Amino acid sequence: NSLKKYFPITGGVFGREKGEVKAVDDVSFYVKKGETLGIVGESGCGKSTTGRLLMRLIDASDGRIVFEDKEITSLSTSELRKIRRDIQMVFQDPYASLNPRHSIEQILEEPLIVHGIGTREERRKRVKEMLEVVGLCSYHAKRYPHQFSGGQRQRIGIAKALMTKPKLIIADEPVSALDVSIQAQVLNLMKDIQKEFQLTYIFISHDLGVVRHISDRVGVMYLGRIIELAAGEELYDNPKHPYTQALLSAIPIPDPDVKKKTIIIEGELPSPANPPSGCAFHTRCTQSMDICKATRPIERNLNGHYVACHLYNE
């Protein structure tokens, strides 16, 4: 089916840890309660799709998603509604998800109304609380989205995601549309909120630098697959996959004394609909070997550092 073709989410072996989400291709992944899993890759690599699959905004063609020991891939619409309280999304462009004709109060109240939570009074009380949690004032409730700056709008987007008291937040490029100076503020806010409400994050971004600040573990995606996944520091200090190495080499180092060789990734990103045979990265990899074209590398677990590349065959 076409979904499978574009979104190669195929079955795999899925682990069983508590309170997490697992999905995507042969590399299953999970998120532990309270941690942040970063997912990085170029646009078109499937990271947003992964987020939407986890939300069941779109259906997976194959494979399983497990949330708190419950498989959500096969849930009915009414069962899904309950899960949707627990899993919320924060988007890149909060403006697009904030109805311009609704006041902030109406916007924040909406998820509660949808889920039938609370009386009007209780809902409005929570609106004010959440505005304060994200660093805005309760008098902002009567204003409209256009009266806020980009950074403030993303704070409102975060407040909206918090309204239903979720456990997991999937943030898709949440700071990519913001100025660099504002990015740090919003990232810090997200970290504070995570601690305060014991949230679990899946943080999706094309920007390895941004992901580094917030993630406990990081997965790198290429053409619909996670090609490397490791604890944050391990991945940044010791990248194993040639694609990750190239991505990291392109991040500027603040210290001018540190010299770094930039590896250029040549060529275009191949179409996800028709990925190259074998290792999907072989068309752009400087270390490509004969086997890379013919055989898809299986992922190796090197002491908890997962990598799918023939350079690491035994």
Ligand code: SF4
């Ligand atoms: Fe490069 Fe081959 Fe490794 Fe793919 S499997 S990243 S082509 S060396």
Ligand code: MG
């Ligand atoms: Mg995207």
